Each structure stands twice: as structure tokens, then as C-alpha cells.
Amino acid sequence: MQLDVIRQRLRALGAMPLHEQRVLRDWVQCQPHDQGRRRPSDFLPKPVREALPALDAELHGMARLISTHPADDGSARLLVGLIDGQAVETVLLPRDGVCVSSQVGCAVGCQFCMTGRDGLIRQVTSGEIVAQVVLARAQRPVKKVVFMGMGEPAHNLDNVIDAIALLGTEGNIGHKNLVFSTVGDVRAFERLAAGVVKPALALSLHTTKPALRERLLPRAPKLTPRELVEHGERYARLTGYPVQFQWTLLEGVNDGADEMDGIVELLKGKHAVLNMIPYNTIPDLAFKRPSWEKARAIAAVLHQRGVLTKLRDSAGQDVDGGCGQLRARAANPRTI
Numbered sequence: 001m002q003l004d005v006i007r008q009r010l011r012a013l014g015a016m017p018l019h020e021q022r023v024l025r026d027w028v029q030c031q032p033h034d035q036g037r038r039r040p041s042d043f044l045p046k047p048v049r050e051a052l053p054a055l056d057a058e059l060h061g062m063a064r065l066i067s068t069h070p071a072d073d074g075s076a077r078l079l080v081g082l083i084d085g086q087a088v089e090t091v092l093l094p095r096d097g098v099c100v101s102s103q104v105g106c107a108v109g110c111q112f113c114m115t116g117r118d119g120l121i122r123q124v125t126s127g128e129i130v131a132q133v134v135l136a137r138a139q140r141p142v143k144k145v146v147f148m149g150m151g152e153p154a155h156n157l158d159n160v161i162d163a164i165a166l167l168g169t170e171g172n173i174g175h176k177n178l179v180f181s182t183v184g185d186v187r188a189f190e191r192l193a194a195g196v197v198k199p200a201l202a203l204s205l206h207t208t209k210p211a212l213r214e215r216l217l218p219r220a221p222k223l224t225p226r227e228l229v230e231h232g233e234r235y236a237r238l239t240g241y242p243v244q245f246q247w248t249l250l251e252g253v254n255d256g257a258d259e260m261d262g263i264v265e266l267l268k269g270k271h272a273v274l275n276m277i278p279y280n281t282i283p284d285l286a287f288k289r290p291s292w293e294k295a296r297a298i299a300a301v302l303h304q305r306g307v308l309t310k311l312r313d314s315a316g317q318d319v320d321g322g323c324g325q326l327r328a329r330a331a332n333p334r335t336i
């Protein structure tokens with residue numbers, strides 16, 4: 001269900017914008033309608049009050065927890081069933097974060113990612129995106145939402161932007177704690193820059209070489225690494241928060257001295273942070289994960305050369321919940 005459909009239904013029952021906000025806020029903050037405030041019977045129109053139990057059941061039914069897979073680092077991969085029998089994966093992250101999926105599958109087909117191997121199956125609706133956050137909030141506090149799960153958010157732009165708008169207004173989540181992650185898309189940059197809620201931006205860079213980037217991300221928009229960085233820099237200056245450039249470190253592919261020189265040339269002096277993430281092993285793929293020592297040495301050198309670099313290990317790798325490891329697993333728990 002789209003968020004707009006929910007609003008239209010409430011309006012048809014006589015709800016004013018204030019009533020819509022209230023119903024949606026209680027849902028997204030995972031609060032019963034009467035907690036800490038006046039009871040709904042105090043001022044919601046009678047038809048809305050009467051419809052609330054059925055509407056609540058529908059809202060909470062959009063994302064159904066099928067199974068939880070806790071990892072050693074405090075994160076957990078959730079297998080989440082959608083109303084039509086499809087499933088997505090949502091990851092509870094340490095420090096009150098949640099990583100949501102914006103598509104079932106993905107059309108970009110990055111060579112080092114499991115999600116895109118079967119292509120795009122369907123878009124996740126704005127309601128289903130928010131429902132993943134509500135589901136997470138039923139288990140632990142959520143103060144940060146990253147759009148880094150299954151799918152390319154820029155390929156489902158209307159739904160993702162609607163979800164961001166609700167989370168950043170009624171959802172009690174700071175705008176820079178909403179992180180829109182993309183391989184790069186001019187239309188997405190324009191829409192995000194024009195939005196009332198401007199999320200932080202994470203851009204998948206992965207290499208400074210245009211031809212290699214086209215091979216690694218075969219169906220990403222044809223932006224060169226330099227163009228990507230220029231778009232990111234404009235957005236960072238507009239919002240005031242740094243752009244996160246993502247770099248999946250692949251042994252023998254993008255971990256050489258030439259790439260490090262390219263990174264310094266592209267990112268030094270930019271309002272940016274480079275997140276270097278050693279590749280998470282995926283069966284059947286030929287890529288190799290570099291040793292942690294090597295990755296740490298690379299990050300240290302980049303730091304010394306003037307590029308703010310953070311070496312990150314994906315949360316939840318031991319339960320296949322790390323970057324690139326999510327996929328459209330069967331919704332039947334016996335087959336997981």
C-alpha cells in the first residue's frame with residue numbers, strides 16, 4: 001500500500017490533515033493511539049475512530065516478521081514477508097540503526113552483490129518501506145534508517161522519497177540520520193535536493209576508473225567517477241553534511257596504488273567521507289576479500305594523504321546480513 005492511498009482513505013472518512021498526521025505518526029513511531037496523548041476518541045472523527053482497528057491491522061500487516069537471524073555483533077537480519085508473498089530482508093544495526101530494502105531484487109546487477117543476481121522482481125511500496133521501520137521499532141529503538149538493503153533506491157524514487165518524507169517528519173528521525181544510498185542518478189540528486197526532508201547521501205564509487213566501474217556496476221547510469229563526485233559535492237554543500245562514498249574493497253581489483261592516487265585526486269578537499277568496506281564473501285563469486293591488515297593499511301595511507309577514510313566491517317556478515325549479501329530468500333521459513 002502506498003502512503004498516499006492510506007491518506008486518501010483517511011480523507012474519505014472525514015480526516016483532516018492533522019488527523020492523518022496523528023494516525024501516521026502513531027504507526028511510524030510504533031505507539032498505540034492513546035499512549036502519552038489524548039485518546040483518539042477525544043478528537044478523531046467518528047468514522048476514522050471506527051475504522052482504526054481494521055486500518056491498524058492493515059498497516060502492521062504490510063511487513064510481517066518471518067524469521068530473525070541474530071549476529072554476533074548485535075545486529076540481526078530479519079526476513080520480512082510482504083502481503084503478496086514476496087519477501088525482503090531488513091537488518092537491525094548496532095547503535096539504533098536499521099537498514100531497509102527498497103526493492104525485491106535489483107536491476108543494477110553489481111558484480112559483487114547477491115541481491116541483483118536474479119534481477120528486479122518488484123518495487124517495494126512506500127508503505128512497505130515504512131512498515132520495515134515499524135517492525136524494527138517493535139524490537140528495539142530506531143534513530144537511524146539507511147536505504148542500503150535490497151534494491152537501488154533511485155530506481156524506486158517516488159516510493160523512497162515518500163517514505164523519507166514521513167520518517168523525517170512524523171517518524172522522529174533526524175534528516176541526516178536518513179541515508180539514501182545510490183549508484184548515482186541525476187534525477188535522484190535533483191529530487192533529493194528539492195525535498196523538504198533532505199537525507200544524507202551515500203554514493204557507490206568502488207573505483208576511480210570509468211571503464212572498471214562500468215564492468216563492476218553494469219546497469220548503473222553512465223556517470224563517470226568524477227561526475228559522481230561532482231554531484232555529491234554539490235549535494236554536500238547544499239545540505240551541510242558530508243557525502244559518504246562507498247568503496248567495496250576487492251582484492252586485486254580496486255586495492256592498488258593507482259586507485260589510491262585516483263581517490264586522493266578525486267576526494268581530497270571534498271566535503272566527504274570514504275567508507276571502505278572489505279568485500280563480504282559470497283559463494284560462487286570469484287572476488288576475494290583482502291585481509292583486514294591490508295585494508296587498515298590502505299585506509300591509514302589515504303587518511304595521511306588527506307582523505308577522511310573510515311574502514312568499516314559490514315554488520316551481520318555471519319548471518320548473511322552484510323552489504324551485498326541480502327537476497328530474495330523464500331518466504332517459507334522451512335526453506336531458508
Ligand code: SF4
Nearest residue numbers: 106109110113116151
Ligand atoms: Fe543493487 Fe545495491 Fe546490489 Fe548493486 S549493490 S546490485 S545497486 S542492491
